[in-house]
Structures are given as C-alpha cells and as structure tokens.
Amino acid sequence: KAPVLTIDGPSGAGKGTLSQLMASRLGWHFLDSGALYRLAALSALSHGIDLDRAEDVALVAAHLDIHFDPDSGQVLLEGDDVTRVLRTEETGGAASRVAAHTEVRQALLERQRAFRVAPGLVADGRDMGTVVFPDAELKIFLTASAEERARRRVAQLRESGGEADFEAVLADVQARDERDRNRKDSPLIPATDAITVDSTHLNVEAVLEAIMEQARA
Numbered sequence: 451k452a453p454v455l456t457i458d459g460p461s462g463a464g465k466g467t468l469s470q471l472m473a474s475r476l477g478w479h480f481l482d483s484g485a486l487y488r489l490a491a492l493s494a495l496s497h498g499i500d501l502d503r504a505e506d507v508a509l510v511a512a513h514l515d516i517h518f519d520p521d522s523g524q525v526l527l528e529g530d531d532v533t534r535v536l537r538t539e540e541t542g543g544a545a546s547r548v549a550a551h552t553e554v555r556q557a558l559l560e561r562q563r564a565f566r567v568a569p570g571l572v573a574d575g576r577d578m579g580t581v582v583f584p585d586a587e588l589k590i591f592l593t594a595s596a597e598e599r600a601r602r603r604v605a606q607l608r609e610s611g612g613e614a615d616f617e618a619v620l621a622d623v624q625a626r627d628e629r630d631r632n633r634k635d636s637p638l639i640p641a642t643d644a645i646t647v648d649s650t651h652l653n654v655e656a657v658l659e660a661i662m663e664q665a666r667a
C-alpha cells in the first residue's frame with residue numbers, strides 16, 4: 451500500500467495550505483476530503499434534497515459526478531463550474547450538516563480510500579487518521595485557537611473579494627467546532643497515535659518545519 455500522511459483538525463487551523471504544500475514537496479497526491487462533503491452538500495441542494503434527509507443525501511454522495519482540473523483548480527459538479535461557491539461559508543455550513551449523517555460518511559469512505567496510490571497521499575480532513583486511514587504512516591492533528599482561526603478565515607474571505615465580519619465568523623467557527631466535535635459518528639478528535647501541532651503562533655513555514663521534523667523521526 452502507498453504511504454499516507456494524514457492532517458486532521460478543526461476548521462481554519464491551516465490544514466488546507468499545509469497539506470497542499472506537503473503534497474507538492476513530497477510529490478504525493480492530495481485528498482481534500484472537506485471538498486467531497488462540500489460537493490455532496492451542493493449536489494443535494496441542486497437536486498432540491500433536504501440536507502436533513504440522511505439517506506437521500508447519501509445516495510447523491512455515492513454518485514457524485516466531479517471533474518477537477520489540477521492546472522486551473524477548476525471544479526465541475528455535473529458539468530457546472532462550482533469552483534467559487536464550493537469555498538463559501540454557506541457551503542461549509544451545509545457540508546458540516548451533511549457530514550453529521552453516518553450514511554453520508556459511509557457513502558464517501560471508499561471514494562476517499564481510492565486516493566491512496568503511489569507514490570503516496572497527503573489526506574486533509576477531520577477523520578483521516580481515525581477512520582479513513584487508521585494505518586497511516588504519520589498522523590498530524592493541527593489546531594489553533596478559535597480566535598486565530600476566525601482571524602485567518604476573515605483574511606481569506608477578504609482576499610477572495612468577499613465581505614467578512616470577525617464576530618460573525620468567530621461564531622460560525624465555534625458553531626462548526628461544536629457540531630464536528632459532538633457528532634456521534636467520526637467526531638473531531640485526534641487519533642491516539644497522532645502528533646498534535648498548535649499553529650496559533652506559528653506561520654506556515656514553521657508548521658511545515660515542525661512536521662518535517664516529525665517525519666524524519
């Protein structure tokens with residue numbers, strides 16, 4: 451089996467930037483599992499499916515028709531360009547709702563495992579080290595304070611031309627954390643063999659260095 455490096459943690463801890471950077475340095479594949487939950491939510495919404503209907507959403511999740519262009523970063527869902535809407539707060543909230551359903555998580559399980567091909571995989575998510583790749587070679591749990599994560603989210607939203615109010619984003623980050631931590635299935639907790647890295651006071655380079663050090667050990 452190809453080696454896997456898992457990077458789990460709460461929203462806004464910097465997993466996305468970090469895991470993409472790790473993947474490109476290692477020359478490994480990259481799995482953005484959050485994007486799959488986001489796409490499942492978008493697909494359900496576009497078919498007029500109530501996000502609380504676990505089985506209907508799971509059916510949609512099992513048959514996601516996705517095209518990803520690695521060069522442009524463009525994402526197509528059933529032929530529609532969803533690149534921008536995929537990253538909005540609304541879609542993140544919808545993803546978190548569908549991710550609470552066991553049936554939906556089950557429907558996406560094999561699809562995620564299929565990303566594990568040579569020379570290796572960097573997997574970004576909430577349950578990569580606990581559920582999807584429990585035998586991963588190296589597991590990182592990346593955290594940061596809720597305030598710092600909200601600050602980064604606001605900066606990110608403004609950078610992409612959106613409006614963002616700190617208090618509203620902080621409330622959203624905290625609500626999402628609550629839901630991710632307290633769900634029955636695959637709650638957001640570090641794997642017992644994960645290494646926790648707190649990025650509150652570390653920039654991307656410093657976090658990368660900390661992880662590379664672990665990888666060498």
Ligand code: CDP
Nearest residue numbers: 461462483484485487545546549575576577
């Ligand atoms: O960028 P952000 O961390 O806010 O979101 P994301 O990583 O794209 O994930 C969106 C939502 O999907 C999260 O709030 C989680 O509820 C859910 N998710 C999950 O349950 N399991 C994963 N492996 C990845 C995401």
